Amino acid sequence: MQTDVLAGSETPADSDKRSVELRYLTTHFKDLQGLRLAPMWTAVLILSCAALAVHRILLWQRATAAIAIVLVGFAALVWSNGWYDHHYGRVIRSKPMIASGFISILHPETRPGELQNHSAGFVTYILMALFIAPQLFHRFDGRFGSHFGMLCVIIFVVPRCLYSTTNNTLIRLRRVLSLAGATCVSAMYLCYLFALLGTWSYLAGVCAILLVLDLYDHWLFTRLLSGGPAERSYE
Amino acid sequence: MNDEEARMPEINRVVHEPARLAILTVLAACERADFLFLERAAGLTRGNLSVQLTRLEEAGLIEVWKTIERRRTLTTAALTDQGRDTLDAYWKTMEVLRTNASSSSRNSAKATQPPPLIPGKLSPTPG
Secondary structure (H helix, E strand, O other): HHHHHHOOOOOOHHHHHHHHHHHHHHHHOOOOOOOHHHHHHHHHHHHHHHHHHHOOOOHHHHHHHHHHHHHHHHHHHHHHHHHHHHHOOEEEOOOOOOOOOOHHHHOOOOOOHHHOOOHHHHHHHHOOOOOOOOHOOOOHHHHHHHHHHHHHHHHHHHHHHHHOOOOOHHHHHHHHHHHHHHHHHHHHHHHHOOOOOOHHHHHHHHHHHHHHHHHHHHHHHHHHHHHOOOOOOOH | OOOOHHOOOOOOOOOOOOHHHHHHHHOOOOOOOEEEHHHHHOOOOHHHHHHHHHHHHHHOOEEEEEEEOOEEEEEEEOOOHHHHHHHHHHHHHHHHHHHHHHHHHHHHHHHHOOOOOOOOOOOOOOO
């Protein structure tokens, strides 16, 4: 009888594989929603590339760019929160992923219980906006500008390296990309400190890496969500 | 039914169905999930998911709440303690079955294996 049951559905191995994917997807539900901050990285990246193309940028142009980035980033965050909720639903996590104090406070995925949805994401964004905006009004220097990249790595990239992975190749690739991204930003940080890299190049590099990581996260999110059998139960 | 089949543990039929197993797996990894996420994760239509949730709720494996939020009904589900125990027991059963299957296939492979050839000695040809 048992063999008939097994023959009529997925094999245990397949079922287990899908279960692993679903567990990871559910546990990292918010973490994998990479489009939340992607518009902000894109805006900063475009600004950096534009600044690289133009030799001299006036103060009012910097001010306009700073305001535009803050507004675009904030609007995108509000919109993406609603969009994800509307398209993919909601999951209330049972416990925080990382017990470490600093990362637990800052990372949007380490919020306890009911408060997890949006508030800490906004706090994280405001921290980032406050960090970027003043830099656009003043001349970048090693003291503040270089810290920006490392702050991004600590808040957005390091937690991805700390999470436990599974045997799934795509999930492992996420960690590999995160480690590679963290290494690249650290290398760029050193280059910037030793004046081997310009300010705008540094900023563009950091934002490009964060954008790639976030886009991969979103792709993985949709891939894991649609990876299961579609409409097989008719009982 | 031979002895080997008689020794096999019984599979929980409520859990051993891909869509229901997907629902239980999702709920086991979180405190609560809403209807839309379960629909996407399990790959079911709304009607079918509703049927599966009712089946699981009747079996006492999950709890379902319906609340009104922004003039819309928000359906959320959570795994009960019984559901968590049942899911754990299911995976243990599957592991036992997997072990039994692999050991029996190894035994049958040994039984059908030809006798080892002695080097330098030709096997007798028929006729």
